[in-house]
Amino acid sequence: MSVMGPAADHYPHPHLLGIEGLTPGEITLILDRAQHYAEKNRSADKTSNILAGATVVNLFYENSTRTLTSFELAAKRLGADVINMTVGTSSVKKGETLIDTAMTLNAMNPDALVVRHADSGAVKLLSEKVNCAVLNAGDGRHEHPTQALLDALTIRRHKGRLHRLNVAICGDIAHSRVARSNILLLNTMGSRVRLVAPPTLIPSKIDRMGVEIFHDMEEGLKDCDIVMMLRLQLERMEGSFIPSVREYFHFHGLDRAKLANAKPDALIMHPGPMNRGVEIDSEVADDVERSVIREQVEMGVAVRMAALELLVQNHRKMGGQA
Amino acid sequence: MSPAIRAKGAGKKAFINARLIDPVAQTDGMGGLLIQDDTIAKAGAEVTKDTVPEGFEIIDLGGACLAPGLVDMRAQLREPGFEHQETIETAGKSAAIGGVTTIIALPNTDPVIDDVAGVEFIARRARKVGLAKVFVYGAVSKGIEGKEITEMGLLHQAGAVAFCDGVKTIASARLLRQALSYSTFFDGMIVQHPEEPELSKGASMNSGELATRLGLSGVSPLAEVMQIERDLRLAEMTGGRLHFAHISTGESVEVIRKAKKRGLKVTCDTAPPYFALNENSVSDYRTFAKLSPPLRSEDDRQAIVAGLADGTIDAIASDHNPQDADSKRLPFAQAAAGAVGFETLLPISLELYHNGHMSLLDVITKLTRVPADLVRIKGAGTLAEGTAADLVVFDPDRPWKIDPYQFHSKSKNSPFDGRLTQGRVLRTLIDGREVFTEGS
Numbered sequence: 001m002s003v004m005g006p007a008a009d010h011y012p013h014p015h016l017l018g019i020e021g022l023t024p025g026e027i028t029l030i031l032d033r034a035q036h037y038a039e040k041n042r043s044a045d046k047t048s049n050i051l052a053g054a055t056v057v058n059l060f061y062e063n064s065t066r067t068l069t070s071f072e073l074a075a076k077r078l079g080a081d082v083i084n085m086t087v088g089t090s091s092v093k094k095g096e097t098l099i100d101t102a103m104t105l106n107a108m109n110p111d112a113l114v115v116r117h118a119d120s121g122a123v124k125l126l127s128e129k130v131n132c133a134v135l136n137a138g139d140g141r142h143e144h145p146t147q148a149l150l151d152a153l154t155i156r157r158h159k160g161r162l163h164r165l166n167v168a169i170c171g172d173i174a175h176s177r178v179a180r181s182n183i184l185l186l187n188t189m190g191s192r193v194r195l196v197a198p199p200t201l202i203p204s205k206i207d208r209m210g211v212e213i214f215h216d217m218e219e220g221l222k223d224c225d226i227v228m229m230l231r232l233q234l235e236r237m238e239g240s241f242i243p244s245v246r247e248y249f250h251f252h253g254l255d256r257a258k259l260a261n262a263k264p265d266a267l268i269m270h271p272g273p274m275n276r277g278v279e280i281d282s283e284v285a286d287d288v289e290r291s292v293i294r295e296q297v298e299m300g301v302a303v304r305m306a307a308l309e310l311l312v313q314n315h316r317k318m319g320g321q322a
Numbered sequence: 323m324s325p326a327i328r329a330k331g332a333g334k335k336a337f338i339n340a341r342l343i344d345p346v347a348q349t350d351g352m353g354g355l356l357i358q359d360d361t362i363a364k365a366g367a368e369v370t371k372d373t374v375p376e377g378f379e380i381i382d383l384g385g386a387c388l389a390p391g392l393v394d395m396r397a398q399l400r401e402p403g404f405e406h407q408e409t410i411e412t413a414g415k416s417a418a419i420g421g422v423t424t425i426i427a428l429p430n431t432d433p434v435i436d437d438v439a440g441v442e443f444i445a446r447r448a449r450k451v452g453l454a455k456v457f458v459y460g461a462v463s464k465g466i467e468g469k470e471i472t473e474m475g476l477l478h479q480a481g482a483v484a485f486c487d488g489v490k491t492i493a494s495a496r497l498l499r500q501a502l503s504y505s506t507f508f509d510g511m512i513v514q515h516p517e518e519p520e521l522s523k524g525a526s527m528n529s530g531e532l533a534t535r536l537g538l539s540g541v542s543p544l545a546e547v548m549q550i551e552r553d554l555r556l557a558e559m560t561g562g563r564l565h566f567a568h569i570s571t572g573e574s575v576e577v578i579r580k581a582k583k584r585g586l587k588v589t590c591d592t593a594p595p596y597f598a599l600n601e602n603s604v605s606d607y608r609t610f611a612k613l614s615p616p617l618r619s620e621d622d623r624q625a626i627v628a629g630l631a632d633g634t635i636d637a638i639a640s641d642h643n644p645q646d647a648d649s650k651r652l653p654f655a656q657a658a659a660g661a662v663g664f665e666t667l668l669p670i671s672l673e674l675y676h677n678g679h680m681s682l683l684d685v686i687t688k689l690t691r692v693p694a695d696l697v698r699i700k701g702a703g704t705l706a707e708g709t710a711a712d713l714v715v716f717d718p719d720r721p722w723k724i725d726p727y728q729f730h731s732k733s734k735n736s737p738f739d740g741r742l743t744q745g746r747v748l749r750t751l752i753d754g755r756e757v758f759t760e761g762s
Contacts, residue, residue: 020535097648097651097652098652098653099651117653119653119654119655119656120536120537120538120607120653120654120655121536121537121538121606121607121653121654121655122653124606124607125607125651125652125653139537140537140538140653140655141537141538141539142536142537142538143537177537180535180537203533203534204529204530204531204533204534204540204542205529205530205531205534206531206534208531208534209531209534209535238523238524239523
């Protein structure tokens with residue numbers, strides 16, 4: 001199926017902290033399992049009891065409706081008990097540190113912790129202090145592995161492969177954990193990644209991650225198989241990265257005219273939530289022929305089911321010692 | 323089994339069979355040294371077992387090195403205000419084990435050392451503790467807020483040996499110009515933390531590939547050199563004495579090298595992490611390796627070594643910055659920057675000698691005589707007759723593994739955790755008293 005070889009026979013890591021360190025076989029394993037759930041999720045019989053008795057805690061330090069809902073649904077469809085903790089600022093304001101919170105939750109013996117945090121490396125730090133499986137649901141601008149996996153599954157379903165594709169990741173690379181995880185995954189699987197953004201949104205030395213850099217969107221999209229747009233994260237920006245939203249859309253927003261440079265069957269992707277009229281024009285975002293943005297959301301649940309299943313089962317096998 | 327700190331009476335003591343390292347005479351050879359009460363009575367090749375006068379207790383050092391105690395020109399003692407991280411007493415114990423006999427402390431305490439009472443408080447506390455000799459920097463600006471100049475003349479008269487704004491850059495060109503200019507009348511020195519504060523605001527490690535991979539915002543190495551370039555103009559304009567602390571990039575070394583050639587009164591130091599580590603120590607978000615300035619690239623590290631070897635970098639300081647566990651056990655961006663340094667200053671600096679970059683005498687000179695000269699402390703960093711018997715005895719070759727949990731500093735934040743190194747302090751003397759003796 002893939003030139004990158006067959007799926008691994010098991011997932012050997014205690015956690016899913018990032019795409020970095022995963023082999024092509026391990027990625028394929030997760031995707032194959034996710035594909036199974038994608039089909040199941042479209043059937044009448046969506047649920048199973050594969051994780052019955054397991055406790056999954058969603059610990060979110062940043063507001064996120066879609067990722068939290070996706071993880072919650074994934075865990076419930078597998079029969080696990082789910083607790084959502086949107087920490088936001090409440091415990092932080094009371095002075096409780098990340099590690100204190102982790103220790104407190106750990107004492108309740110969960111099987112998996114799904115963590116989102118605004119600081120890069122925070123999820124890794126937390127994983128060192130608990131003895132359950134930890135899933136990174138996004139840490140700062142570092143990684144967001146389940147997003148890259150759901151993007152990969154969506155691509156694979158349409159293109160039939162993950163190698164030898166030209167993928168353009170466009171927009172706010174500097175503040176994006178999605179971009180980093182996707183670069184790592186697509187490079188691992190044998191595709192070529194280009195980054196298209198104004199120079200202020202390209203982080204220093206990112207070319208060393210094996211990507212080509214374009215500032216001109218029309219040039220960057222030329223002959224692309226996939227156009228992956230990123231959300232402009234105005235809330236993370238300190239200082240002037242772009243002069244105005246209007247100017248940004250003019251040069252770097254995806255519209256019909258710029259899209260015409262990509263291959264005729266190029267897919268349009270976006271991790272959501274979209275800023276319509278900022279990085280993407282509604283006309284292309286809602287194009288049923290090209291846009292797979294809604295399917296990405298659907299694949300999100302399937303990928304998270306696969307990841308939770310593999311990790312919780314690992315955790316159980318290891319006798320509760322992650 | 324921790325080495326005890328003790329203060330033995332001085333009396334008359336003779337160290338013989340020592341490798342005497344004299345950074346003032348610039349000699350390195352076998353000899354001995356006589357201590358009478360609290361001062362050095364004689365030092366040199368002529369002091370041997372046979373020439374020791376009557377009444378001296380003879381101590382055979384068996385070939386170990388004997389040098390002036392280290393003079394550490396950049397350290398934070400955290401007292402007053404942050405006693406949960408370090409006190410003058412715990413810092414003194416840590417310094418004694420590290421062979422440091424003179425400390426020049428930064429003024430960024432709470433309250434800030436920006437008035438005469440602050441200078442006197444530190445002096446009084448240090449005298450009472452009786453471990454290392456502690457001098458202070460006066461703040462350049464009141465409250466280190468970067469706005470108004472302190473009473474620099476009065477501070478100097480009270481004992482402040484030089485001036486800086488702690489870990490903050492003196493950002494205002496006007497303030498720095500005035501401080502440099504004003505301090506010339508009493509030969510004061512201004513120490514700058516060179517980091518252009520706007521360019522990399524909020525960033526937490528060196529910018530580049532690793533920062534991008536880890537998703538951390540990066541401090542550009544250019545932030546250092548551009549601050550240095552501006553400040554050199556001000557030094558030239560005012561004729562003031564300007565010193566750059568903890569230089570960390572190759573570009574900085576190059577610019578200072580040229581400035582010195584032009585005859586500017588400019589000097590600089592660096593700290594062991596900048597010549598012994600690079601940014602890779604940060605991988606996996608190790609907050610003990612979060613420093614300010616941040617650890618740089620391998621090219622920069624090598625340039626720092628070269629700058630030390632060719633004399634562009636005048637001195638080595640510990641940059642001792644104690645941080646408690648709660649300040650470090652945080653996501654990288656939130657964690658405090660800094661590392662403790664007294665107990666690793668000598669062994670890590672000796673790596674420059676073991677790796678063949680510098681002679682032992684040169685390394686010791688940068689740790690003793692040069693910093694003492696820069697801050698105009700008379701009688702430190704020398705083996706001259708009649709000066710205080712502040713000494714260190716060390717075995718430059720003895721291997722050991724650094725374990726911060728054995729440190730006597732109250733804080734254990736060291737990026738050298740687990741490093742295999744060479745060189746161990748055997749004895750430390752202050753005014754002839756042994757404040758540290760290995761194994762006892």
